[in-house]
Amino acid sequence: MPDLDRMEAIVSLAKQRGFIFPSAEIYGGFRSTYDYGPLGALMLRNVREAWWNFMVQQRPNVVGIEAAILSSPKIWEASGHLAGFTDPLVDCRKCGSRWREDQIEGVCPSCGSTDLTEARDFNLMFRTFVGPVADDASVAYLRPETAQGMFVNFPLVQRALRLKPPFGIAQLGKSFRNEITPGNFVFRTREFDQMEMEFFTPPELADRYFQYWTTERYEWYRTLGIPADELRLRPHDPDELSHYSKGTVDIEYRFPWGFGELEGIANRGTYDLNAHATHSGTDMTYFDPQTNERYLPNVIEPAGGVTRAMMAFLLSAFDRDEVGGEERTVLRLSPFLAPYTVAVLPLSRKPELQGAADAVFASLASAFSCDFDVTQSIGRRYRRQDEIGTPFCVTVDFDTLDDKAVTVRDRDTTEQVRIPMTEVTRYLQERLDSTARPVATPFG
Template identity: 35%
Template sequence: MSQKFRALLDLCKRRGFLYQSAEIYGGLRGAYDYGPLGVELKKNIQLSWWRQHVYFRDDVVGLDTSIITPHPVLKASGHVDEFSDLLVDCMLTRERFRPDKAPALDFNRASSDCGSGGKVPMLAPDKDTAELWQKHITEQLAPGIKTSLEGKKIWLHVDSFTPSSKTLSGSIVFSMVDKNLDSVTIPYHGYVSPDSQSPFLTPSRPFNLMFKTFLDPIDPVERIIHTTQQHDPSQQQRTVREEVDDILRPSTVYLRPETAQGVFINFEQVTRTMKMKVPFGIAQVGKSFRNEIRLEHGIFRTPEFEQMELEYFVSPWTSGYWYNYWRKLRYNWWLTHACHPEDFRQRDHESDEMAHYAVGCTDVEFKYPWGWGEVEGVAHRGNYDLTQHMKTTGAKFEVIENDQVSQDDATVDMALAPKNTPAKYVPHVIESSCGLNRAMLAFLCDSFHQIPADGNNQPPRNILKLHPQLAPIKCAVMPLTGKPEFLPLAQKIAQSIRKHGLYTVIETQKLKIGKRYYRHDEIGTPWCVTVDYQSLEDESVTIRERDTGEQHRIHWKEVQMYISDKLLE
């Protein structure tokens, strides 16, 4: 973890953006609570997204669907059978991880010839642990192999190393302490354990990411006991897993792994009640849950997270146009709010990355301190989802198109256009799926600046140059301290701004005005208003800009309009 990222996380905890959940009880791994400033930042990001997708358009409506999702919904969508990641265990450290996110082996060759002998490094947390690991490796995991210690680093001596390919596994052949012993060979699949760089791994296996629970007045355990006691021995022997699944299936529900399925199963309801016609979209912001194998980088990957999703329904012959339209629109939204647009990029998925039903998928990625990470995916999902739910339930999701397709319409792919009208089809879906938690972390990283201090041995000064629309506090009103006569005017200014829905605070700490400015620079407040002696004479105040430090003198009644106009720029 970089020093700058540590400083950002320290700021988030110290100033009220993020707290470790249940910290007084030792904390809960991967769970975070959003403090007073964090909840405001998150709400502002969500509001910006909602404005662009719903309020600024006449073809998108909102929805808020249930988190608890019945088994049949996720069975039809494929999540019960297919929503899984590969899981690998390290036989040395018991660490679990996804192989697609793990690093490759660091093989230090003894010579320049490919496949020749060399050493493989492993890294322990400390020297004592390194000694225990070395003993466990040489006595149990790979008896008799040659190793050496260098502080908390363990070197595994290798006779030969064969890299893996897409079709073939590689191998590691270790050197032996006793040359008369047969060599020890282990398979290599292209990765090692992320933290320890251990190559002693189990084969990969699928791991379903959904949280399962039960909606039933009867305790599931009691139901299993009661049913198995009545088991008919004449029935063909079945596995315990199969019997338990059958018993519990009527009451099995899941915490939704995405918000999208709630939109799809309400497609007909929305079109009927809101009189929507293709093309149109349904937007939703809400919590989703995934039993992630590896939780990492603060709020980047957590089991509980929020999604901002749009499902945009289109005809098959205009789906290509709308896919490109949403790819561009969504990418520009990120750039609009960025301090460093160069740290955002789009990446098209390769064919082997996409879901089996996807026609295309593009990720928006941000360059986090640890590397590029996905913050949003824009996918052309075809008509898979609606079709699956139709097959399972018999619902009528087809749309009838009565208008003749014009060859002059730039949105139309004439190769897919219907030959006759009316045309009946199941709409295709263009999906924008954005992680709200990841967006918050990306904008915090993007806006975090450290200004070197003037004096020696002084820590750098932190500034969050958040886009003003995203900033948690829009304005801080600062009466000079020690004089109660400044407070009534400060309160009138704050109230005039708050009436327009802008979060404003009165900063009365007994600090010099410069230090109070710096405190609000650190949390991203775009404007600070100072009430001083001149304010008592002519009702003018000083308004300071966060990013430039420039100050202007204006009448206090103009402050609200000044800030509102700046927010629209």
């Protein structure tokens, strides 16, 4: 399927099946904002949990925090965001539309005019006020990244948990950027989820950890189902490095419009800790009791977007094939990302069958994310579960009442096996255990 057709199909499927809805649609929508429906909320949670498991749970030297979304202007002054977190904004004098200068090559995408204003810096942070009076003394900002919350809490976390570099502080959460030209579905929005980790390391290990985290993060996407030919690593050229970066590599995905960033791995050096130490007067150094020396750790930062990752996983998983002479749409999502792991499908609404299906659902629901569907023919229900990516379907039929067994169907192969009701949980768990999942590589 051509890439643009696949994109259109995913956007349609996302809305029809409850993954992603245009926000405030009944009021005509609100530009570039989206609500995540029942299936989207489940999948987002699974992406977050897959990241947290890989980055924090599997590692003895990474911990997590949840820092505030509203934050002091002093943080953003120290970090350089107040002065330098800008995009070049131009207006089209003919149609009045506004664009990022670096994305339009001197021609208005709306009307084709080249009569554009001079570029001016536009700060991307959302400004608000704290308290009853909207004046300069009450200005605050919605955070444009989660990173600074980890930097300003570095000494507190280090002392509270008695951590010694190298160690990481991880965080999942909302960030907000007043993008001039958001677009491409959920690729670029003004409100988004980030998954970031700041890894504090002795200076002499910074380069090794930069390579280590680049490989670890690339393999995370690969293991969860994105093919190698749809991913690439792109080092930043010196003239595009962020003000804080000593080196950055982007993990890029081949979206329908071309390669775009999924995640960046940056060597931030000592920029952030040094900036906050200077502006706050707080000692941000680490004292090493073994060497009796103080030093500012270097920081390696893997930072990605949850919603971008979800979008890439959906695009990679989308497929059409033929089953029984009929075309079907299927999302070949990793079982660790699919909204539902298993769907329980009673063959009939008759009470005796419904009771057996309820019992099967109850036995599975404590271990897996489960759907329950009793409407339409069993073939239609299989197709519906294929389309939303459910790896397994469990069919409860009239034979179940006699042999106490059910039929388990595999999404990808469509093969079916008959299994005793009491063995379904074990069978599904064994199938999941045999499925590749991201596993942390020890640093050697």
